[in-house]
Amino acid sequence: MVQVIEWVNPGEDEIIWRYPNEVIKWGAQLIVHEYEVAVFMRDGKIYDVLGPGRHTLTTQNLPLLYRLVGGSNSPFKATVIFVSMKQFQGRYGGETQTRELAPVKYYGVYWFKVADPVLFITEVVGGQSLYDTSDVTKFIRAYFNEGMMKHLSAYSIVDLFQNLDMVSTQVKVKLIEDFRRLGLELVDVKIEGVNTTDEWRQRLFWIMQTGNAQAVMQMDTAKQVAAELGKSEGAAMGTGMVIMPQLLQQPAQPAQPAQPYAGGGVPPAGYQQPAQPGAPAQPAGQEICPYCGKPIPPGARFCPYCGHEIKRCPNGHIVPEGAKFCPVCGAKIE
Ligand SMILES: [Zn+2]
Ligand SMILES: [Zn+2]
Numbered sequence: 001m002v003q004v005i006e007w008v009n010p011g012e013d014e015i016i017w018r019y020p021n022e023v024i025k026w027g028a029q030l031i032v033h034e035y036e037v038a039v040f041m042r043d044g045k046i047y048d049v050l051g052p053g054r055h056t057l058t059t060q061n062l063p064l065l066y067r068l069v070g071g072s073n074s075p076f077k078a079t080v081i082f083v084s085m086k087q088f089q090g091r092y093g094g095e096t097q098t099r100e101l102a103p104v105k106y107y108g109v110y111w112f113k114v115a116d117p118v119l120f121i122t123e124v125v126g127g128q129s130l131y132d133t134s135d136v137t138k139f140i141r142a143y144f145n146e147g148m149m150k151h152l153s154a155y156s157i158v159d160l161f162q163n164l165d166m167v168s169t170q171v172k173v174k175l176i177e178d179f180r181r182l183g184l185e186l187v188d189v190k191i192e193g194v195n196t197t198d199e200w201r202q203r204l205f206w207i208m209q210t211g212n213a214q215a216v217m218q219m220d221t222a223k224q225v226a227a228e229l230g231k232s233e234g235a236a237m238g239t240g241m242v243i244m245p246q247l248l249q250q251p252a253q254p255a256q257p258a259q260p261y262a263g264g265g266v267p268p269a270g271y272q273q274p275a276q277p278g279a280p281a282q283p284a285g286q287e288i289c290p291y292c293g294k295p296i297p298p299g300a301r302f303c304p305y306c307g308h309e310i311k312r313c314p315n316g317h318i319v320p321e322g323a324k325f326c327p328v329c330g331a332k333i334e
């Protein structure tokens with residue numbers, strides 16, 4: 001009876017399959033389906049690679065193995081590994097820290113396929129001794145996650161929540177490089193969500209409202225400041241965010257020089273302090289959801305992206321959760 005080597009009915013998510021019999025006879029029928037490659041290995045080394053088609057194994061189509069096993073026609077030992085060249089989808093999720101050490105959780109989807117089966121077998125299957133689809137899939141997910149953690153940690157929390165599209169694009173380019181090293185093509189990556197702790201969401205709120213990331217980062221906790229600002233009617237004094245830097249100064253620090261003001265002297269009431277360099281540019285009139293960082297329609301009561309309720313003062317300013325008075329205009333919040 002002729003030996004038939006075939007990957008019968010591979011499952012949707014199966015990326016590799018090892019032919020269980022390691023004794024191969026010359027003249028065996030090797031059936032390689034579309035989007036598959038058969039790789040012949042021995043002692044962890046790759047010898048011959050055959051693409052789609054029905055092959056009768058001869059000394060012609062396995063020249064490297066033939067050279068190794070010698071001229072005889074007796075059966076020889078080899079491991080046949082089938083690799084699927086189809087596209088796969090994987091889900092990921094993990095935790096990392098931003099540049100300011102803010103804890104961030106993230107999750108999403110990625111799509112990949114084997115681009116270079118020889119490199120893939122060398123680096124992943126043979127290199128890690130993973131001969132089973134679920135082990136390989138686990139390894140790839142962990143590798144992806146590790147890259148995602150590393151690359152995301154180079155960004156600030158404001159970038160992550162306000163410029164997630166830009167961050168995604170840049171991180172994707174780096175991950176594509178990482179994957180190429182494994183013989184894999186990373187087809188696409190989607191970051192479906194990022195999240196942080198309540199405390200950091202409060203900080204984000206202030207960074208986005210004031211455009212002053214540096215000052216906010218100097219605070220002990222953003223919640224304290226939110227409480228300070230919202231506590232008494234006099235807190236805001238109707239001067240907008242000019243109040244922020246004074247409030248944010250640490251007692252131990254020397255007084256900051258007054259902000260440059262074109263008119264000289266004391267800025268008039270209502271003068272809006274220019275954003276610090278490096279602060280996110282916020283187009284005039286554009287409101288940002290303090291919870292997810294996406295632009296929201298003017299006056300929205302709920303964020304269309306994350307669904308969070310947007311609390312507002314009677315004059316329409318966005319206010320932090322728990323504030324009793326609007327930090328912008330001082331209005332009482334019911
Ligand atoms: Zn939102
Ligand atoms: Zn207000």
